[in-house]
Amino acid sequence: MSKSLMVTGASKGIGAATVERFFYADNEVDDFILLARESEAFSAFLDKLAADNPHGKKVTSYNIDLADRARTVGLMKDVMATHGKVDLLVNNAGYTSPMSIQQIEFADFERTIGVNLYAPFTIVQELLHNGNTFELIVNIASTAGMNGRPGWLTYSASKAAVITMSEVMKEELAIYGTRVVCISPGRCATDLRKTLAPDEDPTTIMQPEHVAGVIDMLASDVGRFVDSRNLVVRM
């Protein structure tokens, strides 16, 4: 059976590593729906996939700012019209701008919640409205959503909400045969991590490919045996 995979935040980091993991494997996933804002990183990544496509897979990219809810709603309609279905969804895009409580600007808090919480909700809800039944939804939260650290208030609050939202999705969507898994990575060598911990040596921590491997496992035959409220992935 041929399957489609949608990944948000597909331009780099964990999102791009996840795409590569499915793209270079000889598997059933042959329709790739990749979302990110327009950037050199995203263009370079798409060029890389186009230049080396050993299994002849189809890749469609969409430039979108996921803080823009109206555009996200519209895009899900377009996606369903073009692709017909989304079997596997990885809600991966994430944003943070760490600040102390006194320095947080409310608009930035709203943006954090918009990208990290409202966007994955909107994507799932709109795809359901457009008649999609998912096989698997992976929502990427964070260990930062499980305990607080100074400066991470907006990010931690958004990720804590993703963990709980995923639990509700898991319960409600089970009747459609949809599996919903929330994963909470610990520190992983990406640009986002650099924003949170600028002085850390990225070679000493988990790499995006490791998280991608776990997502691959969740989509595999054994993935259905993982019954977790929040799967922690860390070194």
Ligand SMILES: NC(=O)c1ccc[n+]([C@@H]2O[C@H](COP(=O)([O-])OP(=O)(O)OC[C@H]3O[C@@H](n4cnc5c(N)ncnc54)[C@H](OP(=O)(O)O)[C@@H]3O)[C@@H](O)[C@H]2O)c1
């Ligand atoms: N790295 C870690 O240590 C760590 C730990 C726990 C959880 N996570 C989570 O893992 C996920 C992936 O992050 P990463 O670590 O791989 O970071 P990353 O390399 O910085 O990637 C973040 C991705 O999110 C996308 N994104 C951010 N804001 C967006 C927006 N407004 N609209 C559309 N896309 C947007 C980015 O795309 P563009 O900027 O190109 O649009 C990029 O593809 C995030 O949810 C993050 O919170 C990361």
